Amino acid sequence: MEQAGPRSAHGSAGAGTPDIRTEAVRVPAQPQAAGVDRERHAAPGGAGVRGEHTHSEAPIPRPRAEGARPVVQRASVRGQILDALRAALVAGELAPGEVYSAPVLGERFGVSATPVREAMQQLALEGAVEVVPNRGFRVVERGTRELAELAEIRALIEVPVMLRLARTVPAARWAELRPLADATVRAAALGCRATYAESDRAFHRAVLALAGNSQLVRFADDLHRRAQWPLVGAPATRGRADLVADAAEHTALLDALAAQDLPVVQSLVREHFAGA
Template sequence: MEPTRLDPGYQDPRYAAAERPAPRTARPPLPVRPRSLPERHSVRAQVLAALRDALATGELEPGETYSAPALAERYGTSPTPVREAMQRLVSEGAVETVPNRGFRVAGHSARDAAELAEVRAALEVPAILRLARSVPPERWDELSPLAEATVTAASVGDRAAYAEADRGFHRALLTLTGNRQLVLVAEDLHRKSQTPAAQGTRPGTAQLLADALEHAALLDALRSGDLVAVERLATHHLGADPDRAEHGYR
């Protein structure tokens, strides 16, 4: 006997097919990223780091023009990552593009150094004072290894290592504010202030070491909560005094 609509479980054959789930179709494979992208990014990052070291040490001299092919030969790579790294340095103000020739190393003047120091002090000193009022004394111990790293680099006269360690200390200090934009802007200004002076003067080992020791002195003042000392040390260290802003390694 054929089932009727009154029978339990009856299903009208006219709709049975429509209610069956559609067969699954294979999804198209996800696009595969070219393997060369990470490698190219890595090469560009390595070239950028090497160029920054060369700028900090004076290997690339202010006022001199360097071609991408010549630099590529020096670093054992193709000109493309060199050009990309140089464009990054152009955006940071460390070099300038010279049409049909390459890139000229920019050198700041005494006025440039003083202005950068003034802006950095206006930005960082109030932030450091706020931290001095709110951060527990024991938190400053976390920055001691970074301060020691600047002393280690300065004691052997390694300008490139000191420049990197110096940025690391200030970055960690301002990170405690929780303000990411402040950290980014301050580090950009810091890099610009580390550009060698146009006249070619660079700090010697003694000057680098004196600057590095100021990091530890600032931490001591922060631990003790001495706001007057914190403001004085931070302002002095950042070179807001024109006599302290010439070499630009803080």
């Protein structure tokens, strides 16, 4: 349940497509230069201009050699870019309050501005960024109060569900989730904020899925993702020890659920959210 992380990010690739590696998602904030360029789309006679201003930034070299395969393949490009942007957001690569244009981000990923713009529009729907007309997308600035409110909502939803599951789910089913808890421990040991965020959400999705309510899982996962966004003015990284301690709570929670220890389950979940 983290909200800020180290400056690294891993975009998840679609089936049959290469990963967007950490170095491919480092996105510098854009200076407010006087010059303005626009993305040009191919059209008869060269007509047709559309896109955000790029503030006369020097093109960012694509992370591939000339003639090599593109960093992102055409299949599932938008999904890969969305995953990479989400990872960059969690890792603090996209800084709160900064504005980023689709053409410049497209240069960084080695794709056109179109899939980047579509992915950013999805992030805008999720509340992670806001549209800045003729400039691009600004990362939303969030404070500790919003994070506390998210933790309160998550506790109101998930604590009763987990208490009910503790009374009804047999211990053998909880044992099946042990590999997911172990995966969070390994991710925390790596110190990679984006990798840990993904494994953290995967564990909680699996726990809540036992309730048999897909709408609950989807809604809770959205709240969880929002809780992982960086806070304005907060450090970009948390210590590896903090991540390891957070991951250890997953293992303790499974033990309490399997033992049907309701007071411990309630205490662990509330403290887990508060610690985020």
